[in-house]
Amino acid sequence: MSALRKVGKRGVEEPSTPAQEDAKVKELRARLGPLTGRSLQYATDSCLKRYLRARSWNLKKAEKMIRESLTWRATYKPEEICWKDIATEAETGKVYRANFLDKQGHPVLVMHPGRQNTSMREGQIKHLVYSMENAVLNLPPGQEEMVWLVDFKGWTINKAVPLKTVQETAYVLQNHYPERLSVGILYNPPHIFETFYTIVKPFLDPRTARKVKFVYSDDAESMKVLDTLFDKDKVDASLADDDFDLAEYAKLMQSDDEKAAVTWNLRGSGGGADTPRPIPNLSTLKLDTVNSSSRYTATITTG
Incomplete structure (x- = not known):
């Protein structure tokens, strides 16, 4: 056999x-x-x-x-990025690790693209990498994946990140954090985003694209995705306007920086939260576009 x-x-x-x-x-x-x-x-x-x-x-x-x-x-050196390196990027709560898990025990990264507050590609990607490393650091035992909850409140096409940033972000996440995404929820994306997504989707591996779910608050069928994944009170809090407390989150991240320093033995190697390393320009990376033959539709799937 x-x-x-x-x-x-x-x-x-x-x-x-x-x-x-x-x-x-x-x-x-x-x-x-x-x-x-x-x-x-x-x-x-x-x-x-x-x-x-x-x-x-x-x-x-x-x-x-x-x-x-x-x-x-x-x-x-993603493990050496610390809070003070990305604090400016993080101050609006555009990307943060939620203080709860989904029903299957996955950590949750909450994203509010409508809160974009910077324009520097390197800083934005550095912030996302830091958030990924932090989520991985806090994975529960036996858990390898996380959930992304992307709330489009306040997002307009003027706040869309440049295509170059999207391409580099997709490259880093798919090539250096494989099989880390359980599901990505796009909550209430405006109609114009659907057009934007047709441009973005070719940069996504088909395996990743299948994990992306479009959810609309006025569509009861699509809202079942949220009900399946989350306790209602917890997800509602993350979708509220006052969901993010910068001072409290900064304390949490600084504590996690210490945990990362121990995990990676950064103190003994000259790294760690007190000695951040310079981050190279990602524009020098070779970017491999993944072509997908599947046509984008706005149909909601739950599988």
Whole structure:
């Protein structure tokens, strides 16, 4: 009996049992060779498994992907970004980690694009990377994914981020944080955003695009998505105008910076919250556009 089963039009081989998945992980680790320091700490078995899943268990593609991530992390040093590096970006509450989990135990990143307060691409991406690292740092045991709740209150096309920023953001999130998104909720996006989304969607991996759900407060069917994911009182609080307290959130993030310093042993390596590192310009990255053949529709899905 074959240890793997063939799926898909190209006959991609995927494991069908946990033991077969572990064998793939072991083979990927052997391909990577000896790792040290933070690279070794990052490349856990569960991490390698995420990269394999993201590349449909294709060892060659997964190896290329994680090698690029390890290089990016060694240069960008996302674990060393601290609150004071992104405090200006964060002051309006445009992106923050909620103080609750969804019903399945996923951390929740709340995003309010209508609160955009800066125009510098590097700072905006740095803030998002910091938020991702913080959410990962606070994942409950056994949990690997998070939920994004994007509330479009106050958003206009004038506040849309430039396409270059969207492209770089998609590249970083999909290539360096694979299989971290459980579901992305787009709450009450205006009609014009649907046109904007048709431009953005080609930059999304099809696996990611399928996790994006459009939810409208005046559509009872689509609102079932929120009811399935969240306790009503908690999600309502995150959609309120007074949902964000900068002073309290700053204290939480500064405390988490200390936790990150311990987790990554930053104090002993000259890094940490007190010694932030400069962040390179992401415009030098090679950006690979992922083409999707599926046509965008505004149909709400819950699967």
